[in-house]
Amino acid sequence: MPSTPSPSPGYAPPGQLWLLPRRAQEGLDLDHRQVLAVVEGAYRALRGGGSDNPVKTVVDGPDHRSxxxxxxxxDGGTGTVCFKAVHEADPRRTRDAYRFHSFAFLVDDATGEPIALMDVAELGPLRSSATTALLARAARPDARSALVVGTGVQGRTALPMLVAALPELERLQVFGTHSEGLRAVRDGVAGREVEIVTDLERAAGEADIVIGAAGLSVTREVRRAWMKPGAVAVLLGYGVHPDVCHGADHRIATDTAQMHATCGDLRGPDGALPVVHAELPDILLGRAPARRHPEDVVFAYNSGMAVTDAALGRYVADLALAAGRGEKVDFW
Structure with missing residues (x-):
């Protein structure tokens, strides 16, 4: 059961708003295991915990310009309401004009007082990688090898969180096309070796866990025929071909309605999506299986859910408050 929300510690005086830009969040003592626990708690609270997460609203600009x-x-566990907005310019990187801006406005629902307006450029990948790790651990708790496709922000956070969730992992691999990103992924897991692979088909065929974390400019994708029996593919960006979704033996998602709203690239020629067999909140509560048979190839769709932004945003805000970060401005 979710914990009873504690009284607001007073984030800003009446009439003021507490701003937490990216620089105010840098260097906070974030513990990956605690992040996993916070995100897992948010998913669990979606089932009878006073939480709610309506489907996101998406606007795709003309010619995919934005x-x-x-x-x-x-989030019922912390009594936090989150309003989140994201804008990406040139998401397909076709005009060399990529820009990303995002923020979240957090409110304490018990007191009605605002908590903070915070940049979430780093928070988003953090909660996404935690969700990926939860999906992977549920579907393949005995995994020993993992492959990440993509070296952007999502790709760089995937392996450290996965290792926190599955410390018994022995082999870590990454596939990408940008040397700087490859180095960042390789150096991002303290005390562990990360192999940079060039043969994606071979690496995918050997991996227990495949994570598609690339951006829209991805050049290669893992195919269903490459995956070995018992493997799981988690898609949170690009890098896993739609035929994995359609050809999987078992399909799971964070939320089916959210998946239908955001995964246009996965639809078949008739515009349809295959059935989703289980959702993450039910899996975590033991109400639905993450796989039915040991040999199943499992496809997991990780769609961002603002309930995790609410819970994790509150966690980060409390760390920032304790560290004396941010600034308070007259606003109302």
Missing amino acids: LSYSMVAR
């Missing part, structure tokens, strides 16, 4: 979306959610 991608914008907004989300609102309430």
Whole structure:
């Protein structure tokens, strides 16, 4: 059961708003295991915990010049309401003009007082990688090898969180096309070796866990025929071909409605999507299986959910408050 929300510690005086830009969040003592626990708690609270997470609103600009979306959610465990907005310019990187801006406005639902307006450029990948790790651990708790496709922000956070969730992993691999990103992924897991692979088909065929974390400019994708029996593919960006979704033996998702709203690239020629067999909140509560048979190839769809932004945003805000970060401005 979710914990009873504690009284607001007083984030800003009446009439003021507490701003937490990216620089105010840098260097906070974030523990990956605690992040996993916070995100898992948010998913569990979606089932009878006073939480709510409506489907996001998405606007795709003409000729894919931009991608914008907004989300609102309430996390019952912390009593936090989150309003999140994201805008990406040139998301396909076709005009060399890529820009990304995102923020979240957090409110304490018990007191009605605002908590903070915070940049979430780093928070988003953090909660996404935690969700990926939860999906992977549920579907393949005995995994010994993992492959990440993509070296952007999502790709760089995937392996450290996965290792926190599955410390018994022995082999870590990454596939990408940008040397700087490859180095960042390789150096991002303290005390562990990360192999840079060039043969994606071979690496995918040997991996227990495959994570598609690339951006829209991805050049290669893992195919269903490459995956070995019992493997799981988690898609949170690009890098896993739609035929993995359609050809999987078992399909799981964070939320089916959210998946239908955001995964246009996965639809078949008739515009349809295959059935989703289980959702993450039910899997975590033991109400639905993450796989049915040991030999199943499992496809997992990780769609961002604002309820995790609410819970994790509150966690980060409390760390920042204790560290004396941010600034308070007259606003209302």
